[in-house]
Amino acid sequence: MATIKDVAKLAGVAVSTASYALNNSTRISAATKQRVEEAARTLNYKKNGIASDLKRTKTNTIALILSDLSGPYYSELIKGVQDVTMANGYDLIACSSIGGPQSTAVKFLREKRVDGAIILAHNISDQITIESAQEDFPLIVLDRDISNKYVYHVEVDNEHGGYLATEYLIEKGLRNIAYIGGPQDSNDNKKRLKGYMEALKNHNLTAYSNLNSIGNFTREGGYKATKLLIARGELPEGIFYGNDEMAIGGLQAFRDHQIKVPEEISVIGFDDIQLSEYVSPPLTTIKQPKYEAGALAVDLIFQLIEGKQINQKYTLSTELVVRESVRK
Amino acid sequence: MATIKDVAKLAGVAVSTASYALNNSTRISAATKQRVEEAARTLNYKKNGIASDLKRTKTNTIALILSDLSGPYYSELIKGVQDVTMANGYDLIACSSIGGPQSTAVKFLREKRVDGAIILAHNISDQITIESAQEDFPLIVLDRDISNKYVYHVEVDNEHGGYLATEYLIEKGLRNIAYIGGPQDSNDNKKRLKGYMEALKNHNLTAYSNLNSIGNFTREGGYKATKLLIARGELPEGIFYGNDEMAIGGLQAFRDHQIKVPEEISVIGFDDIQLSEYVSPPLTTIKQPKYEAGALAVDLIFQLIEGKQINQKYTLSTELVVRESVRK
DNA sequence: GTGAAAGCGCTAACAG
DNA sequence: CTGTTAGCGCTTTCAC
Secondary structure, eight states: OOOHHHHHHHHTSOHHHHHHHHTTOTTSOHHHHHHHHHHHHHHTOOOOHHHHHHHHTOOOEEEEEESOTTOOOOHHHHHHHHHHHHHTTOEEEEEEOTTGGGSHHHHHHHTTOSSEEEEEOTTSOHHHHHHHOBTTBOEEESSSOOOOTTEEEEEEOHHHHHHHHHHHHHHTTOOOEEEEOOOTTOHHHHHHHHHHHHHHHHTTOOOOOSOTTSSTTSHHHHHHHHHHHHHHTOOOSEEEESSHHHHHHHHHHHHHTTOOTTTTOEEEOSBOOGGGGTSSSOOBEEEOOHHHHHHHHHHHHHHHHTTOOOOSEEEEOOEEEOOSSSOO | OOOHHHHHHHHTSOHHHHHHHHTTOTTSOHHHHHHHHHHHHHHTOOOOHHHHHHHHTOOOEEEEEESOTTOOOOHHHHHHHHHHHHHTTOEEEEEEOTTGGGSHHHHHHHTTOSSEEEEEOTTSOHHHHHHHOBTTBOEEESSSOOOBTTEEEEEEOHHHHHHHHHHHHHHTTOOOEEEEOOOTTOHHHHHHHHHHHHHHHHTTOOOOOSOTTSSTTSHHHHHHHHHHHHHHTOOOSEEEESSHHHHHHHHHHHHHTTOOTTTTOEEEOSBOOGGGGTSSSOOBEEEOOHHHHHHHHHHHHHHHHTTOOOOSEEEEOOEEEOOSSSOO
């Protein structure tokens, strides 16, 4: 592997000159620049980015921490992150937090290999997040509340979204409404549940039964939870699933049992993932402003890098998307 | 930012001792280790991974180069990559090649920031790939043929897949079969087209018309190409779309024109993406062994890292998945 | 316009 | 078991 030293030697210049030439400094004469470039080419020289980063104590890259690179996740959100990162001339890498403390994500968080990070991974513990946060290491979390001086927070108004979903079902005349929730430790889940409870309360209704944390936010979980509900023998009139994945699993369970949606039971989800438009019946759901959330998150990172003062927390609003899975 | 020097000083030991202690070397006494860890904690010390990598001239991470982090891409393939990478104790990062030569992907490829890379991004040019390939920098490409000593190749048998798709339509009694293709420069597209031509030839049929490179592998492209076909006024009996995304766009176009699939026209795709199962009608398609391809690609990287000799090219086979979009 | 040299933070060979 | 030290490859200050 040729280094800059080799290039300098071959070109007959000092290392510093070679460095300047390769980095397009104006102080180098055209002739020298050419000689250096020529030498680099013949040696097939590749700059060692790591050495460069070390020297400059800056990587020019942002990490996006995802719980699983193979998805499913919010592609719109990533697009937002990607667009704004690029617009600022920074690099973006995505890494997964599978494997917990041994994961790539934690390594990148802990070892200052990037200039900032956005966390969208429920399986990164609050503790690790807080430990990693530093004055010069901007950290934005998207899926939880953390109170720490150096951790900033962009959230979607999950509580209001949960309220909207539930209220829509109530508006349609449904009275007996269940909530099938995600993981107990999920902040999103808690907020959505809270919105649900609030809406019921405002309409003098009571919660259907305790399925708050049974669905695990997965399609499989939604399927099983719904099966359980069906097995109990007393279906509610409507179900608010904590996310679309679970709702889609639920739809599958109803299909298995020839229970018609929305004729016999109404279903509403949360997220508005891409699939929701394509399932049968198309899923009525609560849409999150995902692109905006991603874009805002990176934008905040850059503001922090520039030393600006920003709020600790930003909240974006949700919106009802009416399709076919709720009785009209 | 505290460095290992600060930790050593506070703990009253030499830097090397601190380093050994922090890296769990057995040669350090328990007492010392504890003192060092204590010091690290109070100083909130974070190892600088970049310095460490530089010293060790090894990053312990593999890059997966994608054309766009926000997808759509093959989640199964990524899972394969992810699983095998983790199993080998390596880290995995994903980066996008959006932005061409300025992209993060190219930077990582060029600047030896990772120990190896898997390329699944049509917008990375062959030239860049070849330039980046080195004896000590394993590079696996998944979506193209490149002949270079240091570039290895895992491919799916696209040609045979194209053949299978076309033959299935022929088997069902269809004679007039169109191919709606992806980008002209896509190797996958070329191969699928070739399989299509081959099947037609073997059955003494002729190609329908020239739509080979009109669809761009996007849903939008498939939609537009299909609209064009409909506008021409003489529909074929069956269409083989170069990928599922385009086929789904096509389905949409037929729906817009109240043309029934598969009663009036048969549609077959390629890839077997997740959505294909959920569209209406569910899409008959050619399934790629995506997980295996991803897993194999990383496995090859590790073999190369270990200095083993491997083949230049590996080909995996495809399979027909029968659903509802082809007349039976 | 070019060169010498310091040093980013860490690891690991070597000496003790 | 612990310390001294060289150096990974690069950028950048300072001197010429």
